[in-house]
Amino acid sequence: MHTPRALTIAGSDSGGGAGIQADIKTFQELGVFGMTALTAVTAQNTRDVTGIYELPEEAVARQIDAVAEDIGVDAAKTGMIASVSIMEVVAAKVKEHRIHGLVIDPVMIAKSGVPLLEEPARKALQEILLPLARIITPNLHEAEAIVGRELDTEEKRKDAARHMADLGAEAVIIKGGHVEDDQATDLLFDGSRFYTFTAPRFHTPHTHGTGCTFSAALTASLAKGKPLLETVETAKQFITEAIQHPLHIGGGHGPTNHWAYRSSRT
Ligand SMILES: Nc1ncnc2c1ncn2[C@@H]1O[C@H](COP(=O)(O)OP(=O)(O)O)[C@@H](O)[C@H]1O
Numbered sequence: 001m002h003t004p005r006a007l008t009i010a011g012s013d014s015g016g017g018a019g020i021q022a023d024i025k026t027f028q029e030l031g032v033f034g035m036t037a038l039t040a041v042t043a044q045n046t047r048d049v050t051g052i053y054e055l056p057e058e059a060v061a062r063q064i065d066a067v068a069e070d071i072g073v074d075a076a077k078t079g080m081i082a083s084v085s086i087m088e089v090v091a092a093k094v095k096e097h098r099i100h101g102l103v104i105d106p107v108m109i110a111k112s113g114v115p116l117l118e119e120p121a122r123k124a125l126q127e128i129l130l131p132l133a134r135i136i137t138p139n140l141h142e143a144e145a146i147v148g149r150e151l152d153t154e155e156k157r158k159d160a161a162r163h164m165a166d167l168g169a170e171a172v173i174i175k176g177g178h179v180e181d182d183q184a185t186d187l188l189f190d191g192s193r194f195y196t197f198t199a200p201r202f203h204t205p206h207t208h209g210t211g212c213t214f215s216a217a218l219t220a221s222l223a224k225g226k227p228l229l230e231t232v233e234t235a236k237q238f239i240t241e242a243i244q245h246p247l248h249i250g251g252g253h254g255p256t257n258h259w260a261y262r263s264s265r266t
């Protein structure tokens, strides 16, 4: 039996709701063996980020080598990659180990408002990481930062998705969490057609780690060899249930509930 294996290349969230921690919880819940390459350690809780400690490039490279050379990687995702030098190392290792099925979550700012990406790295993200993406998953603000204009209509968001596909991403999902709408609608462009994935919008402050969890769920399905539309459908269900049943942990933006999807099916 083949055990699907997924790697997350991202930052650690000591609070357990976002970053590497959200990713491996999600991999586990979806029946995928999770592996990690840490890019940074954050001191973080539901209220604030009180410290960011980047890892040396060498440490990031060695972690990716270690898992790719022995265990193997069916799909991978990137999350917080704060600097251009770490981005370059990650891109080089993804190419060297021929890691396909790469989901890029272009993390820029934590829900608490603290920047997680240095300014020069914004442009580098487009040039270095985006062309390697099987799927890139910007939220509204990240999509606006990548294309450099406001995306206040669906037409403009479609143009932005085409733009990101032209830059090299195989598929683009502009997430709808920050779009003013009664529903949470994510827009997928697969390089030729548009699809929307819609769920009810829950009025809750507990959205810490939604983007990480969603992109990890996409990665888990890709690791299982699922086709694109089924992959997005599963990830949307996973994040919707995780937001719908919050855990009420911490005094700020609490985490989502990574158990909810599997609990509802057993
Ligand atoms: N309040 C909400 N109710 C339901 N779904 C939401 C809500 N907020 C975000 N989502 C969904 O969670 C996923 C992550 O979206 P988003 O919050 O835009 O990303 P990020 O965490 O990167 O800012 C998307 O599928 C989005 O539609």
Ligand SMILES: Cc1ncc(COP(=O)(O)O)c(N)n1
Pocket (backbone or CB within 6 Å): 010, 011, 012, 013, 018, 019, 020, 042, 044, 079, 080, 107, 109, 110, 111, 116, 207, 208, 209, 210, 211, 212, 213
């Ligand atoms: C280490 C780390 N990585 C990513 C996020 C983004 O979290 P969100 O999904 O809430 O935007 C975060 N807060 N911390």
